[in-house]
Amino acid sequence: MARSNNLHSVAAIFDTPNKIIKAAEKVRDEGYNKFDVNTPYPLHGMDKAMGLSSSKVGFVTLFCGLFGGSFILLFMWWTLAKNYQLFIGGKPFFALPAFIPITFEITVLIGAVSTFIALIAVFFKLPFNNHPLHDTDYMKTVSVDKYGIYITTEDPKFDKEKIISLFKSLGAVSTDLIYLPKQEKFSMFNLKFVLFLIFVAAGTSGSTYLLLNKLMYITPFDWMEFQEKYTPQETSLFFGDRRSMRTPVDGTVAKGFIPYPYKGIANPTEVLSNPTIPTEDLLKMGKKKYLTFCSPCHGNFAEGDSRLNGQFPNGPTLHSDKIIKYSDGMLYHIITNGQNAMPAYDLQITRHERWAIVDYIRVLQRAKNAKNSDLVEIKKESTTNGQ
Amino acid sequence: MSLDYSKDMVQFTKEPKLVELDNLISKPMDTNPSRKYFIALAFTSSLMFLGFLCIGYTFYFGIGAWGNNQTIAWGFGITNFVFWVGIAHAGTLISAILYLLRQRWRNAIARFAEAMTIFAVICAGLFPIIHTGRPWLAGYLIPYPNSMNLWPNFISPLDWDVFAVSTYFTVSLLFWYLGLVPDFAILRDRAKDRIKKLIYTFFSLGWRHSNRHWRDYEKAYMVFAGLATPLVLSVHTVVSFDFAAAILPGWHSTIFPPYFVAGAIFSGFAMVVTALVVMRKVFDMENIITLNHLEKMNKIILLTGSMVGYAYLMEAFISWYSGVPTEQYVAVNRAFGNYAWAYWTTVSCNVFFPQFFWFKKVRRSIPLMFIVVLLVNVGMWFERYVIIVSSLHRDFLPSSWTYFTPSVIDFGILIGSFGLFFTLVLIFTRTMPVIAMSEIKGIVEGAQPSHDGGAH
Numbered sequence: 095m096a097r098s099n100n101l102h103s104v105a106a107i108f109d110t111p112n113k114i115i116k117a118a119e120k121v122r123d124e125g126y127n128k129f130d131v132n133t134p135y136p137l138h139g140m141d142k143a144m145g146l147s148s149s150k151v152g153f154v155t156l157f158c159g160l161f162g163g164s165f166i167l168l169f170m171w172w173t174l175a176k177n178y179q180l181f182i183g184g185k186p187f188f189a190l191p192a193f194i195p196i197t198f199e200i201t202v203l204i205g206a207v208s209t210f211i212a213l214i215a216v217f218f219k220l221p222f223n224n225h226p227l228h229d230t231d232y233m234k235t236v237s238v239d240k241y242g243i244y245i246t247t248e249d250p251k252f253d254k255e256k257i258i259s260l261f262k263s264l265g266a267v268s269t270d271l272i273y274l275p276k277q278e279k280f281s282m283f284n285l286k287f288v289l290f291l292i293f294v295a296a297g298t299s300g301s302t303y304l305l306l307n308k309l310m311y312i313t314p315f316d317w318m319e320f321q322e323k324y325t326p327q328e329t330s331l332f333f334g335d336r337r338s339m340r341t342p343v344d345g346t347v348a349k350g351f352i353p354y355p356y357k358g359i360a361n362p363t364e365v366l367s368n369p370t371i372p373t374e375d376l377l378k379m380g381k382k383k384y385l386t387f388c389s390p391c392h393g394n395f396a397e398g399d400s401r402l403n404g405q406f407p408n409g410p411t412l413h414s415d416k417i418i419k420y421s422d423g424m425l426y427h428i429i430t431n432g433q434n435a436m437p438a439y440d441l442q443i444t445r446h447e448r449w450a451i452v453d454y455i456r457v458l459q460r461a462k463n464a465k466n467s468d469l470v471e472i473k474k475e476s477t478t479n480g481q
Numbered sequence: 482m483s484l485d486y487s488k489d490m491v492q493f494t495k496e497p498k499l500v501e502l503d504n505l506i507s508k509p510m511d512t513n514p515s516r517k518y519f520i521a522l523a524f525t526s527s528l529m530f531l532g533f534l535c536i537g538y539t540f541y542f543g544i545g546a547w548g549n550n551q552t553i554a555w556g557f558g559i560t561n562f563v564f565w566v567g568i569a570h571a572g573t574l575i576s577a578i579l580y581l582l583r584q585r586w587r588n589a590i591a592r593f594a595e596a597m598t599i600f601a602v603i604c605a606g607l608f609p610i611i612h613t614g615r616p617w618l619a620g621y622l623i624p625y626p627n628s629m630n631l632w633p634n635f636i637s638p639l640d641w642d643v644f645a646v647s648t649y650f651t652v653s654l655l656f657w658y659l660g661l662v663p664d665f666a667i668l669r670d671r672a673k674d675r676i677k678k679l680i681y682t683f684f685s686l687g688w689r690h691s692n693r694h695w696r697d698y699e700k701a702y703m704v705f706a707g708l709a710t711p712l713v714l715s716v717h718t719v720v721s722f723d724f725a726a727a728i729l730p731g732w733h734s735t736i737f738p739p740y741f742v743a744g745a746i747f748s749g750f751a752m753v754v755t756a757l758v759v760m761r762k763v764f765d766m767e768n769i770i771t772l773n774h775l776e777k778m779n780k781i782i783l784l785t786g787s788m789v790g791y792a793y794l795m796e797a798f799i800s801w802y803s804g805v806p807t808e809q810y811v812a813v814n815r816a817f818g819n820y821a822w823a824y825w826t827t828v829s830c831n832v833f834f835p836q837f838f839w840f841k842k843v844r845r846s847i848p849l850m851f852i853v854v855l856l857v858n859v860g861m862w863f864e865r866y867v868i869i870v871s872s873l874h875r876d877f878l879p880s881s882w883t884y885f886t887p888s889v890i891d892f893g894i895l896i897g898s899f900g901l902f903f904t905l906v907l908i909f910t911r912t913m914p915v916i917a918m919s920e921i922k923g924i925v926e927g928a929q930p931s932h933d934g935g936a937h
Contacts, residue, residue, distance in 0.1 A: 111930035118692075131692040134499065134667070135923035136699050139930055140692050149700035155708070173624065173632040180634060192636035195719055196644045202712045203648040209704055210655045214686065217697040222687040236690055237670040239499035239922070314540045315617055 095229045097273040102226040104254055105244035105270040106261035107235055111137055114241035117264045118143040121243060124260065128249035132227075132236040154212040155205045162204025167197045224275060232270045244272065354430050354440055366423030370446070372453040380454030383447045387439060396458045407435045412455055413462050425452045497768065499922050506914045506921075507668060509764055510677075514911055525903040532897005535890045536611055544614040548887040553873045557891040558612030559723075561898055563865040564748070565605035566646065566720055567741075570713055571749025572598025573653060576660075577709035580702075585924055586777055589770050592917040593760065594753050595657045600905040601752075602650045604898045609642065611894075638722040645719040652712055656705045659698075662688050663919040690919075717745040724868065731811040731872030734799065740792035747785035747831070748861035750778050751854040756906060758851050760915065769916055772845050779844040782857065786835035789864075793828060811872060819884055820871040823863050830860025 108114040111133075118131050122145045131140060141148070174180060175187035214220050227233050227244070236242040245257050254271075261269050280287075309315055324330060324338035333340070347353065356366070370376055385394065391409030393399035398411035411417075417425075429448050432438035439448070460468075497505070539546045549556040572594035579587040610616045622643045624633055633640045665685035672678040688694070721741035724732035754775060761770040800812035815824050834856045837843045843850065870885045909915070922928060 111928065115930045132690045133692060133695070134690060135663075135919045135928065136695040137692070137930060141696050144692060146693065146696055149697045151697045151701050152704055155704045159708075169624070170635045174635055178630055178632055182634070182636070185636075189636075195638075195641040195715070195722070196635055198711075198715055199641070199644040199648040199719075202708050202715075203644075203651060206652040206655055206705060206708050209701055209708075210659065213659075213697060213701045217701075218686075218688075218694050220686040220688065222689075223682055225687060225689060227689055228687065233689065234670045237667045238503055314543070314615075 095224075096276040096278075098276045100274045101247050101254070102272045102274045103244040103246040104257045104261070105227075105230075105232045105242055105272055106258075106264075106266035107232065107268050107270070108241045108243070108265065109267050111241065113265050114243065115139055115143045117243050117261070117266070120260070120264055121245065124251070126245050126249050126251055128252075129243060129245040132233070132242040132244075134237055134239060134241075137241070149217075151209060151213055151217055155209045158208035158212075159201045159205030162208075163197050163201035165204075166200035167193060170196065226272050226274050230270070230272055232272065240267070350444060351441075352445070356427060357431060359427075359431075361424065361427075366421075366426055368422035368426070368449060368452065370449045370453060372456070376450050377454055377457055379447065380450030380452075380457075383443060384451050384454050387443060388451065391436070395462075396455060409436065413459055418459050418463075422449075422452050422456075425455060497925065499925060499928070502769075502922060502925070503667060503671070503918060505766065505769070506916050506918050507671065509911050510668060510914070511671075518907070518911070522904065522907050525900050525907060528896050528900025529904050530897075530900070532894050532900055535893030535897060536607075538890055539611065539614065539894070540616070544612070546888060546890045548885055548891050550883060550885070552876055552881045552883045553870055553885040555612075555869050555873065556885055557887055557895060558608050560862070560865045560869050561895055562605050562608035562612075563720055563741075563869075564862045565601045565608070565898065565902075566717065567745035567748045567861060567865075568752045569598045569601035569605060569649070569653075569749065570717060570742070570745035571753045572596070572601075573649075573709050573713040574746055574749065575753070576656065577706040577713065580706045581710060586774055588920045588924055589916055590753065590757060590774055590778075591920070592657075592660065592913075593757065593915050595653065595660070596909050596913075596915070597749075597753060597756065597906065598653050599650070599657060600902050600909070601749075602646065602653065603905065604902050606646055606650065607898065607901075609646075638719065638726045641719045642723060645716045649712060649716045652705070652709055656709055659701065659705065660917055660920070661913060662686060663690065663698075664914045664917060666690065667918055668914070714742055717742045724872075729872055729876070730800075730805070730807040731815065731868070734796065736792060736795055736799070740789070740796075743785045743788040743792065744831075744861060744864060747782060747789055748857065750782050750785065751857035751861070754778050754782070754850065754854045755858060758847055758854075760910065764910070764915070766916065769921065772847075775847075775850065776841075776844045779838045779850055779853075782854065783835055783838035786831055786838075786857070790828075790832035793832065807877075811875065814875055815867060815871045818871070819874065820867055823867045824871065827860050827863040827867055830856040831864060834860075 106117070108117055114131060114133065115137065118140060121129050122143065129144075131137075131144060133140065170193050171188050179187050232242055232244070243261070245252065258269050310317075311319075313320065326339060328338045329336050330338035384396075388396070388409075390402060391400050391406065392412055393401075393409075396412035398408060400406070400408040402408070426448055428436065429443065429451060430438060430440045443451070547556060547558070549558070575587050575594040576591045576598075580591075610619050613619070621627070621631060622633055622640065624635075633643070662685060665681050666688035669678060669681035669685045672681055718738040718741065721737035725734055725737040727733060757770055757775065757778075761767050797812050797816070800808040803809075815821075834853050837849070837853060843853070874885060875882050
C-alpha cells in the first residue's frame with residue numbers, strides 16, 4: 095500500500111503480556127479513548143485493562159434465534175394446517191410435538207447465521223482490507239508473537255511527542271508512526287473491468303441456456319420422458335398388424351358396461367321393469383343426473399324449454415299425456431337407446447342412474463299434475479315433522 | 482472474558498516459542514508438497530472419481546443398479562449416511578462441548594476435528610440425495626412457494642433430517658470459519674507469494690487481531706459452542722428418529738436417540754484418532770498433538786464404546802422383556818440369523834476390542850491404538866448395516882423375506898465416499914492451518930499475563 099503523509103496513529107510494540115496490560119491500563123487512565131490493542135491471541139484481563147464493557151453479541155443470538163424459531167413454527171402451522179392440509183392417517187393437522195425438531199433446528203440455524211453476520215459486519219465492521227494498519231511492520235509483528243497498542247489521531251488528546259514518550263516510559267520495544275494509505279481511484283471503464291463484466295455475463299447466460307435447454311433433456315435429467323413403452327397410436331414393430339393398441343378379445347365386456355340387448359328395437363316396454371324403489375336418496379341422485387344430462391334440452395322442469403337457443407332441435411316437454419302414459423321401461427329405453435334426434439346416453443350414465451332419472455321424471459310429472467289429495471298428504475307430513 | 486484455565490495436563494512435550502509454533506504449523510503451507518503427498522492425493526482422488534463414476538452410473542440407469550430391493554429399500558445408501566454423520570459428531574464434540582467444559586487439551590486437535598466434521602457431513606449429505614435416484618428434485622425439500630403449491634411434510638422424520646443435517650453443516654462451517662479468520666490473518670501477514678497473499682487476505686476479511694474484536698470474538702465463540710452443543714445432540718437424535726419413528730421391529734425403540742449419539746461420538750473419535758495418528762507423524766507435530774491427547778481420546782472411545790455395548794444389551798433385553806413376539810424374533814434373528822456374521826463383527830469391533838483401552842499400555846501405544854480404532858471404524862459401519870438390513874430383511878410379510886446382496890456399484894460409492902473424505906482432508910492439510918494457531922499460542926507457558934504476581 096502506498097502511504098500518504100497524513101498520520102493515522104502512533105503505535106508501540108511490547109514484548110510481554112504483563113507489559114501490554116500495564117500499558118493499556120495506563121493509556122486508559124491517561125484519558126485516551128481512541129486506542130486499541132493488538133495481540134496475537136486474546137489476553138485475559140485485557141478487556142478490563144482497556145475499560146471495555148462485556149460483549150453484546152449474545153443478544154443478537156437470543157433475539158434472532160427466538161425470531162427464527164417462532165417464525166418457522168408459525169410457518170409450519172400455516173402450511174400444514176391452513177394453506178394445504180395433508181391428511182396423514184387421521185392425525186391432527188397441527189400437534190406441537192411433531193413440530194419441535196424443525197423448530198429447534200431453525201432456531202439454532204437462524205441464531206448462528208445471524209450471530210455470524212452481525213459479528214462480522216456490525217461488530218467487527220469487516221471486511222476492511224484498507225485499514226492503515228495492514229501491511230505495516232507493526233501488524234506483522236503483532237500477528238506473530240508481540241503485543242501492540244496504538245492511539246489514533248482522532249483522539250481529542252492526541253499529541254505525537256507526548257504519546258511516544260508515554261510508550262517509551264512504559265517499556266515499549268519500539269514505537270512506530272502509521273500513515274494513512276493513499277487514496278486509490280478505480281475508473282468504471284477500465285478495460286480489464288469491462289472485459290471481466292462481459293465475461294461474467296456471457297458465462298452466466300451461456301451456462302443458464304445449456305442448463306435449461308440442453309441438460310434438462312439429457313437422460314437421466316429428462317424427467318423420464320423417454321421410456322421403454324408404447325404411447326397411444328404408436329406403430330408397433332412387434333405385432334403383425336403394426337398396431338401397439340390391441341383390440342380386446344371377442345365378447346370382452348368392459349367393467350360396468352353390460353351390453354343392452356334392445357339396442358335399436360322400437361318398444362321393448364314389456365320386458366323392462368323398473369327395479370328401483372324411489373327412496374329420497376335415489377330421487378336426489380336422479381335429480382342431480384337429470385339436471386346434468388337432460389336439462390339442457392328438456393329444461394329444468396322437463397317443460398321442453400331448452401337452453402340451447404335453437405342450436406339443436408328442442409327436446410319436447412316430458413309432461414305430455416303420451417309420455418305420462420309411457421311405461422318406466424320405455425323411458426329407460428329412450429335414454430339408453432336414444433330416439434331420432436336424441437342421442438343415446440348408455441355410455442355416460444350408468445344403469446342405476448338411468449333408472450333414478452326415470453323415477454325423477456315421474457316426480458316432475460306428478461308435481462305438474464298435483465291433486466288436492468296430494469296437498470292433504472303434504473300437510474300431514476309437515477305436521478308430523480313438527481312444522 | 483476470563484476462562485478458568487486450570488492446569489490439567491502438559492500441552493506440549495517441549496515448550497515452544499510462539500514463532501516456532503507459527504513456523505511449524507504453517508510449514509505445510511509454506512513449502513511445496515513432497516512426492517508422497519501427491520501419491521497419496523492421486524490415490525484418494527482416484528477413489529473419489531471412482532465413486533463419482535458409480536454415482537453417474539446410478540443416475541443414468543436408476544437405483545436398480547444398487548443391491549436394494551423391494552424389501553430392503555435402504556441398503557448401503559442410508560448405512561453410509563448414518564455412518565458419515567456419526568463420524569462428523571466428534572469434531573463438534575471436541576470444538577463445542579469440550580470448549581464449554583473448559584478442556585484445554587482440545588485446542589490442539591479442535592481445528593482438525595472440526596474440519597473432519599465438515600468433510601464427513603459433505604460425505605453424509607451426499608447419500609440421502611443420491612439414494613432417491615433423482616437428486617435434481619431435492620429442491621422440493623426446501624419449503625419455498627412453488628407453482629405446485631407443494632410444501633414438505635414437516636412432520637416426517639425424513640424431513641427433520643433435511644433440516645438437521647443442513648443446519649448442522651451450516652453451523653459447523655461458520656464455527657470453523659470463525660476460528661480460521663485470525664489464522665488466515667497470520668498466514669496473510671507471513672505470505673511472500675502474491676497469489677497466496679491475495680487468497681489469505683480475502684479469507685481473513687482484514688482481521689487485525691484487535692482486542693476490541695477479540696472481545697466480541699470470544700463471546701461469539703462461546704455462543705457458537707453453546708448453540709452447537711445441543712445441535713450435535715439433536716442431529717443424531719433426529720437421524721435415529723428415521724428409524725425409531727417407524728413401526729418396524731428392530732427400529733421402533735426409544736433407546737435409539739441416546740444410543741445413536743453415543744455411537745456417533747464413538748465412531749467419530751475413532752476416525753479422528755485414525756487421522757491424527759497419521760497426520761502428526763507426517764507433519765512432525767508430535768510435540769503439539771502429544772500422546773496425552775491421543776490417550777484422552779482413547780479414554781472417550783472406551784467410555785462411548787461401553788455405552789454402545791450397554792445399548793446392545795438393552796436392545797436384546799427390552800425385546801425379551803416387551804413380550805412382543807416379533808420384537809423377540811428380530812432380536813434372535815439378528816444374533817443368530819442370516820446376518821449373524823455382521824452382528825458379531827459389530828459386537829466384537831465395538832464392544833470387545835475397545836475394552837483393551839482399559840490398559841494404559843494400549844492407550845499409549847500408537848500401533849495398538851491404531852488397530853483398535855480401525856476396528857471401531859469397521860464395527861460402526863457394520864452396526865448401521867445390521868440395524869438397517871437385518872431389520873428390513875424380515876418384514877411382516879414372509880413372502881417378501883429376502884437377503885441383501887450389495888452390487889459392485891454399492892461398493893464403488895462407499896469407497897468413493899472415503900476417497901472424497903480423505904481427498905478433502907489432504908487438501909485441507911496443505912491450505913489451512915491444521916492446528917488453531919491463535920488458540921494454541923494462548924495456552925503456551927507464559928502466554929497469559931500473570932495477575933498480581935502469578936495468582937490467578
